[in-house]
Amino acid sequence: MATDHHKRIILFPLPFQGHINPMLQLANILHAHGTFKITIVHTEYNSPPNQSNYPHFTFKSIKDNFSEIVNQLAWNPDSSFYLKHLNTSCVDPFRECLAGLLRETDKEPVACVITDAGFYFTQAVADELKIPRMVLRTSCLGCVLAYTRLPFHSKMDCFKLTKEDSQYESSVEEYPIMKYKDIAKITINPQGTGDFVGNMLNEMKASSGIIWNTFKELEESQLDTISLDFKVPNFTLGPFHKYFPASSSSLIQQDRTILSWLDTQPPKSTIYVSFGSLANITESEFQEVAHALFKIGLPFLWVVRPGMVRGSEWIESLPERFLERVGDRGRIVKWSPQQEVLAHPATGCFWTHCGWNSTLESICEGIPMICSPYFVDQPINARYVSDVWKIGVYLEDGLERVGIETAIKTVMMSKEGEMMRERITSLKEKLNNSLLDGGSSHQSLINLVDYISTL
Template sequence: MRNISMGERGRKVHGIMICVPYQGHLNPFVSLALKLASKGFAITFVHLEFLYRKLCDAHHANKTDVDLFSGARELGLDIRFTTMADCFPLEFDRDANFPEYWDTMVRDFPALADEFVGNIVSSEPDMLHFLVADTVYNWPAAVAHKYNLVNVSLWTQPALVYCLAYHWDLLEQNGHFPCKDDVPEEIKYVPGVESINTKDLMHYLKESQFASVANRLTRLIFEQAKMADFVLQNTVEELEPQTLAALHKYLPNYAIGPLNFSKNLPTNTVTTSLWSESDCTDWLGSKPPASVLYVSFGSFVHTNKQVLEELAYGLVLSGVNFIWVIRQGILGDGDTNALPSDSFQDAIQERGLILGWCDQIKVLSNPAVGGFLTHGGWNSTLESMWSGVPMICYPIGFDQPCNRKLVVDDWEIGVNLCEDYGSVDREQVAHKIKSFMNGGVSDKLKENASRLRQLVHNAVEIDGSSEINFDRFVKDLEAKIHAQN
């Protein structure tokens, strides 16, 4: 452990960390907080109040019982934990009302963040402060400038998605922001992106989503992102070298992922999971090696009953063993009955296990698991790569089409569930799953998955690229803070 980071005249350096309220952002933010504290920085980790309530409810705990960093403090790290309000009452369903929530967050949350950060800065005048905020917010640059804070932006998706969104003005000039929904075209003019088809762009760049809050937010957040002092990328340099090198020409850019697997960090006494987890270790232990397909659409995206029904019967027809995570709220319309019928449970018998949530890393690392049917969220993609598990990709929205391109086309560690996004047929699903799990995973796919598994493991070792980049970032951060104060 380093000595405590000090600025001029022995003033301690303190980071204020605020992430957007989703599982896929919370996990890497917590890991980054621990990494920074382990380097000697004081850290204040800020939860939105409703998210902290959800965390407590998931672990059947009182508000005072859940402390993500108690173990770290016992080891001597200076890491504090606090909450702040957003723009809605606790009982408001933010997932089911996504457009309303983010319209209001874009408009009203910046003032709350400004006041909150300002209060922390004024209450600790003897410290040198810096800000670590999620790139997906539209206020960090303005707040950092107001309080003379070094502005660190953490991006929790692949560098490819960052690069495309960063160059939204270039896409707009070439008629691809928005791009036509049903007219596939190759894009070869974005620095750092050799070629990408418009069908693989993020959904909020499409014509049908032009009026969406995600589309409007893209412009706002990347106007702010271009003013960041440092950008941390939750990826691995060897995975996206061309894209990262191109971005580095525009801003200080550090690939430090996968953050969730950083080495030598204090163990959390409480999981960061926002849902109660089921343990399926015994069930997996009863299955042969590489015989189980793990199925999950992650912690945030919504789908519809038709998709779930076709997938359910496709799983039945495939005859493979499977674990299927169907989280509460996956339908997004308040309907809690996600499965097609009670007869589905009878049809799967001992071959299938339906769960509300689980420890995904633990499941993927189990030798019984031979494949992962995934929406392709970035956390899920990294976790599958970490475990060397090939993927069947069914992207639903946001960054997932881009992630599919990386997994299937570039890295060749996965296959498509279907060729047309959104089109799901049970017979095709059954055929794809059956061939994939029963010898259909080619030797090349397995070799590539094994190779990339080693690559991401190597990156987080002491002499790995991500650790070297993180040490370089810490050195540059300290120099910037000292120069600015």
């Protein structure tokens, strides 16, 4: 891969686990395969942990004033509120930081800045400072296609439908893959989300190119459509985490003791449950999960983040004597080394919130999914998993023990589950081939490195 060894790339992730991880992974890929020098600009809030693990990177912190509203994260589920705040409060600090970096690098020219697509304000700053801006979009291609079509502004009432409404179970006319009950989960503020999505998509189209953490064989038809809608270079070089060993950029301390416990479980026997780094559930939902896991009788590893259960610090609202009755069949931890858990021979099913990183990691290891999406892109991912790729079951009606038990039995004990496993194993093989010399992701990486070198 030909490149100028003295060029620097400046990367700027959104300050959330699901955005920081892929940006750091991309930085590692570009450093290793393009021999670019790397600077990571980051907010004070959720600054990337373990920076000493990246001695080959330069880290620059900027003020974000996020502390003014961060305490609301626990009770305000409107993601557009926080994203709008960040896109306003970071403008001046980012401009000053980027201008300073450009002044410092006379002997080391900056090739481009790569920002999270969610930081849409950065296009105007890059244009002002006359530097190319590329974007990293941390969702699947299908999610962006859905965003271009869903009626955020024209039919806002459809985002507020409940089970009592006749349209609740119907397909959305503008994007028939989705049901109205799916888009009701995407946002509680369709006006704010529509404004954010519109700004993000417009500035993606204005960028110098889009980098995707996906692979062509998974979303080939979506890539064809994206290439028509977004007439800038598109690079599908994912999955990023497959280029390197398991990521060390987790914002939460991982409990690695569970790997030795997994070693004692039979192959493909264990249900792995994790709802990600942001989702919250009620005490009643928490107990429904517990009752279902107890009754199903299979080994389970359950990640319960401190504060995940509303009104609880950790697991104090478990049913009486739950841990005693489960015994050695189950483990509850605060966080796990997820990639290693999914790759473990004992893992047979992943019950997930369907964040894109988790979905892609499950595909990478050939583990069928049970989907419990909460907000933003997660319901879109879940619909692709269950209805398009047919590699999992969507718990469409929430966390209720009978539905949970049915879903687990479907994935772990039925002919339908075997077919899901066959389909996801086939996707895993295509994914692995895409990373080999001549594969689609490998070629896309070569194209990206060459493209950045010409900017």
